[in-house]
Amino acid sequence: MTTENTPQEYLDDSQRAQLMTQLAQTPDLLGELDTTLARDHRFTLPGQTGRPAGSTQPLPYRVDASDAIDALHVVLRVYSYRIANRTGDGWPPEDTAGQARWLRQRLPFVAGTEPVLSGLAHAVTAAYYRAMDVIDRPPERWHLGACAACGNDIDCTAGEQIAECVHCGDQVNVPARRAEMLRRAAKLFGDAEEWARLLPWVGGFSVTADALTKAGQRGKLPRYTIDGRIVYQLGDILDWNAARLARLTGVYLNG
Numbered sequence: 001m002t003t004e005n006t007p008q009e010y011l012d013d014s015q016r017a018q019l020m021t022q023l024a025q026t027p028d029l030l031g032e033l034d035t036t037l038a039r040d041h042r043f044t045l046p047g048q049t050g051r052p053a054g055s056t057q058p059l060p061y062r063v064d065a066s067d068a069i070d071a072l073h074v075v076l077r078v079y080s081y082r083i084a085n086r087t088g089d090g091w092p093p094e095d096t097a098g099q100a101r102w103l104r105q106r107l108p109f110v111a112g113t114e115p116v117l118s119g120l121a122h123a124v125t126a127a128y129y130r131a132m133d134v135i136d137r138p139p140e141r142w143h144l145g146a147c148a149a150c151g152n153d154i155d156c157t158a159g160e161q162i163a164e165c166v167h168c169g170d171q172v173n174v175p176a177r178r179a180e181m182l183r184r185a186a187k188l189f190g191d192a193e194e195w196a197r198l199l200p201w202v203g204g205f206s207v208t209a210d211a212l213t214k215a216g217q218r219g220k221l222p223r224y225t226i227d228g229r230i231v232y233q234l235g236d237i238l239d240w241n242a243a244r245l246a247r248l249t250g251v252y253l254n255g
C-alpha cells in the first residue's frame with residue numbers, strides 16, 4: 001500500500017469510471033461476502049426470533065471470504081483517510097460499506113493527478129475481483145473454531161484430515177471437528193437462498209435454492225415461518241439430503 005518508492009500513477013478517465021462502478025457495487029458485495037462468510041450471519045435459533053446467534057453458534061466459516069473482506073477494508077480505509085486528510089472536509093465513516101459510499105461521493109471532486117489517488121485504481125480493482133472470486137468459488141480453507149488447548153482460532157486447508165494449532169501445536173481431527181460443529185448448528189434456520197450458498201462448505205454438498213423450495217412445497221422438507229420468511233432447519237436439510245442420496249444410490253444399484 002505504500003507509494004513512496006513506486007512511481008506515481010495518475011487516475012485516467014476510464015479507470016475513474018471503472019472505480020465508480022466498483023465502489024457503487026462494494027456495499028452489496030460486502031453483503032454477499034458476509035453471507036458467504038456466515039461468521040456474523042443472522043441465523044435464528046428457536047425461541048430467539050430475530051436475534052443474531054452467530055457468536056454462540058460458530059459455523060466452519062470461510063477463511064477466504066474473511067480475507068477478502070479484510071482486503072477491501074484495508075484498501076478503502078487507507079484511501080478514504082488519505083483523501084479526507086487532503087481535502088479536509090470531514091472523516092469517512094468507520095464501516096467498509098460506508099467508506100465505499102463516502103469515496104464514491106468524494107472521488108468526482110478530486111483531480112486524477114492528485115498524489116493521494118496514486119495506486120487507488122489498482123488497489124480497489126484487485127480487492128474487488130478477489131471478493132468477486134470468493135463468491136463463486138469453493139472454499140480453500142476451513143475455520144475449525146477455537147483450539148481446545150489455547151483458545152486461539154484454528155483453520156486448515158480444505159480436505160485436510162489433521163489440523164495443527166499454529167499457536168500451541170495441539171492437533172485437531174478435522175472431519176470429527178466439522179461434524180461436531182455441524183451437529184451443534186443443526187437447529188439453525190435459514191431460507192432457501194442462504195442454505196444454497198452455505199451448504200457446499202457447511203455440509204459438503206450442493207443443493208440449489210429451487211430444490212430446497214420444491215422439497216418444502218412437496219412436504220419432503222419441513223418448513224417454518226419466522227418473521228414472515230419461509231425458513232428451513234439445517235438438521236432437517238441434512239436428513240433430507242441423506243434420504244435423497246440413499247434413494248438415488250438404491251435406484252442406481254437396482255439398475
Ligand SMILES: [Zn+2]
Nearest residue numbers: 147150165168
Ligand atoms: Zn492452540
